[in-house]
Amino acid sequence: MYKRFFAILLAFSLLFSAQTVSAQSSEGPIYIIQAGDTLWDIASRFNVDLDELIAVNELEDNNLFVGQEIIIPGLEGVSGILRTETVPYGDNLRSLQRRTQASQKILQRLNRLVSPTELYAGVSLIVPVDAETPPLAGRISLKKGETLLEEAVLQNSNLWTLAEINKLSSTSLALPGETLYAPADEEAKANANGLPAAFRSASVENLPLTQGSTAVIRVSTNENVKLSGSLFSDKEYALQFFPEDENNFVALQGVHAMTEPGAYPLKLIATYPDGHVESYQQMVLIVNAGYPNETISVPSEYLDPTITDKENAELLAVISQITPEKLWEGVFVNPSVYEDCFTSRYGNRRAYRANDGNSQYDYDGFHSGLDFCGGTGLEVNTSADGVVVFAKKTIVRGNATIIDHGQGVFTGYWHQSESYVSVGDTVKAGQVIGLVGATGRVTGAHLHWEVWVNGVQVNPMVWLERVFP
Numbered sequence: 001m002y003k004r005f006f007a008i009l010l011a012f013s014l015l016f017s018a019q020t021v022s023a024q025s026s027e028g029p030i031y032i033i034q035a036g037d038t039l040w041d042i043a044s045r046f047n048v049d050l051d052e053l054i055a056v057n058e059l060e061d062n063n064l065f066v067g068q069e070i071i072i073p074g075l076e077g078v079s080g081i082l083r084t085e086t087v088p089y090g091d092n093l094r095s096l097q098r099r100t101q102a103s104q105k106i107l108q109r110l111n112r113l114v115s116p117t118e119l120y121a122g123v124s125l126i127v128p129v130d131a132e133t134p135p136l137a138g139r140i141s142l143k144k145g146e147t148l149l150e151e152a153v154l155q156n157s158n159l160w161t162l163a164e165i166n167k168l169s170s171t172s173l174a175l176p177g178e179t180l181y182a183p184a185d186e187e188a189k190a191n192a193n194g195l196p197a198a199f200r201s202a203s204v205e206n207l208p209l210t211q212g213s214t215a216v217i218r219v220s221t222n223e224n225v226k227l228s229g230s231l232f233s234d235k236e237y238a239l240q241f242f243p244e245d246e247n248n249f250v251a252l253q254g255v256h257a258m259t260e261p262g263a264y265p266l267k268l269i270a271t272y273p274d275g276h277v278e279s280y281q282q283m284v285l286i287v288n289a290g291y292p293n294e295t296i297s298v299p300s301e302y303l304d305p306t307i308t309d310k311e312n313a314e315l316l317a318v319i320s321q322i323t324p325e326k327l328w329e330g331v332f333v334n335p336s337v338y339e340d341c342f343t344s345r346y347g348n349r350r351a352y353r354a355n356d357g358n359s360q361y362d363y364d365g366f367h368s369g370l371d372f373c374g375g376t377g378l379e380v381n382t383s384a385d386g387v388v389v390f391a392k393k394t395i396v397r398g399n400a401t402i403i404d405h406g407q408g409v410f411t412g413y414w415h416q417s418e419s420y421v422s423v424g425d426t427v428k429a430g431q432v433i434g435l436v437g438a439t440g441r442v443t444g445a446h447l448h449w450e451v452w453v454n455g456v457q458v459n460p461m462v463w464l465e466r467v468f469p
């Protein structure tokens, strides 16, 4: 919520300050100091000489304050306010140029881009916002009781385009009276993104993606096309799109915790009834989540690959059965009595060592869930409505329960001392499904809880904090 207010505040302050600083534009464009900026960072980002930066702005010391406006010298032909923007999925250099009204030459120079194909979704770009030509001219305002969807219909525009250009993380976040922007005219609207005709819009939330995150991919298509897609990272994931309404689809995809940071192709494919295909591919950035290392000592039988591989394969078979109906609603219920106490978090790089010194079984992996504080006998709650698809004693995970919440989302509850549910049972959010225990590969009694999203264990914490999709 706060993010949105800041975005709007920033938008207003940009418009306002754009007018007040226009007199200085002959000396160079303006950069507004953000939290954490240093002069050295700024000089390096804009490839300008530090001494010149200090001289032009008559800065006597290094004390910068957030919101301070400084002139960036040595950028002839560039004017207005320089702002940092994350490249949205679906934007290419041409559409970015249209939206910001900056020339391709200026965009390439400001960002030291060698070729337009370098424009990965999730990359931070510097874009000039010119005071003379506001990039989005179509100002709109929601009336009381009117939703963004209704406004989108009135504007003959697209819901997700409106949400995206107005930096709303959800289409339900627009409030009555809020000033929003719509694409200025038909021509601008047709070119609001760089997508082929079958797609009205496409977006990926919270770019850049991080290791272990849950990617939310929204696509709006034209009538009669069948949508598919894929994300290539440590392996290729076929995206599972589910309809939100007639032409709006959403896919959730887990990003593996061990994915090498870098740019990966996200491909969208629209297939027409006659079989012809239109596709769009853009690189999206996946960044390091900074997970720490830890070492765990357990008996070697828990590390024997003839046992662990078989158990992993059995689990993978269960979570690969995707049911189309969405059973969860809202944020997930905390599965533990101790809601904010953890003995180990998701993503930790884990080295498992046999405590009998039998090093042939040592292996390195990552922690696939959250370990909660609290020992044997505490109640375990299911996180959301769903159907039990796995409930039995296993060697590594002890008494394990897996619940299917639909659309490729599953939760797992390991090491229980007792389990109260069986395969096929329907469960409700918050229902007690078992008791905490010390069964399986553990160093002590605890609840291990994990969330799977389309075949990948993701950071489960965010599912306790925000609503997906």
Ligand SMILES: [Zn+2]
Pocket: 344, 367, 368, 369, 370, 371, 448, 449
């Ligand atoms: Zn664990």
